[in-house]
Amino acid sequence: MLERLRTVLIGTSHPGNIGGVARAMHNMGLGDLALVAPRGEVITQDSISRASGADHLLHSAHVCQTLDEAVADCTFVVGASARSRTLPWPMLSPRELAHRLPGECRQDNARVALVFGREDSGLTNDELHRCHAHVHIPTNTDFSSLNLAAAVQVVAYECRVAWLEQQAATPDVACASDQREETQLVSHADLERYFIHLEQTLTAIGFHDPDKPRQLMARMRRLYLRARPQQIELNILRGILTATDKAATDQTTQPPR
Ligand code: SAH
Numbered sequence: 001m002l003e004r005l006r007t008v009l010i011g012t013s014h015p016g017n018i019g020g021v022a023r024a025m026h027n028m029g030l031g032d033l034a035l036v037a038p039r040g041e042v043i044t045q046d047s048i049s050r051a052s053g054a055d056h057l058l059h060s061a062h063v064c065q066t067l068d069e070a071v072a073d074c075t076f077v078v079g080a081s082a083r084s085r086t087l088p089w090p091m092l093s094p095r096e097l098a099h100r101l102p103g104e105c106r107q108d109n110a111r112v113a114l115v116f117g118r119e120d121s122g123l124t125n126d127e128l129h130r131c132h133a134h135v136h137i138p139t140n141t142d143f144s145s146l147n148l149a150a151a152v153q154v155v156a157y158e159c160r161v162a163w164l165e166q167q168a169a170t171p172d173v174a175c176a177s178d179q180r181e182e183t184q185l186v187s188h189a190d191l192e193r194y195f196i197h198l199e200q201t202l203t204a205i206g207f208h209d210p211d212k213p214r215q216l217m218a219r220m221r222r223l224y225l226r227a228r229p230q231q232i233e234l235n236i237l238r239g240i241l242t243a244t245d246k247a248a249t250d251q252t253t254q255p256p257r
Pocket of ligand 1: 117118144145146
């Protein structure tokens with residue numbers, strides 16, 4: 001299970017914090033680190049010293065430019081946020097998240113992304129709207145923002161405890177639930193392709209006005225992310241959009257009777 005967890009840091013400005021995250025991850029047995037548009041160098045004296053022996057994670061980190069790229073193959077994406085945002089989204093505590101992980105990680109193609117934001121401004125709404133759920137560490141409401149590495153430590157610790165509990169469970173139970181899961185999970189990249197198609201179709205049929213979006217696409221994202229469609233269902237949804245596109249084009253090209 002732990003090998004299916006990816007820690008994603010977006011726009012980190014202090015290399016020392018990346019080192020602190022590497023240490024926290026390695027302490028808890030996590031090894032997959034992705035860095036989205038880090039500001040400045042990753043391998044510095046400061047990051048190596050804060051990694052305290054976990055600097056192999058800094059060297060093996062996957063550096064990319066966008067969140068979509070970092071989580072393209074992920075089947076469950078969770079964004080860590082210190083604040084609540086305007087549009088409410090499914091919210092988990094680190095413990096609730098950890099308890100979901102054995103189920104989320106069961107299938108072979110399962111990959112879970114734990115996404116953390118910038119030290120100064122956290123995650124943008126656009127980034128948070130790409131997540132199935134948000135995780136909030138219940139802190140003092142007047143002083144809610146943890147240091148980045150400390151936030152990773154808390155979430156990674158809960159994941160480790162859930163993994164230890166799973167190890168202690170009887171193998172028969174794990175096997176029985178394995179058999180229940182026979183459907184293919186959808187990747188982030190497939191879902192993003194669907195959202196692009198959905199927005200195009202809704203615009204083409206005049207239901208959506210990109211100049212007056214009124215949170216429509218964010219609400220649609222929340223709906224589909226909550227539903228957790230299976231691959232076969234997403235194929236049907238794509239088929240419906242393609243048929244809608246065709247019907248709309250046929251209607252506009254048909255000569256008036
Ligand atoms: N000043 C920023 C917080 C930055 S802390 C803001 O107000 O949004 C850097 C990152 O650590 C955050 O983006 C978040 O991913 C994580 N983090 C910090 N405190 C957290 C908390 N209480 N719960 C969940 N994540 C937290």
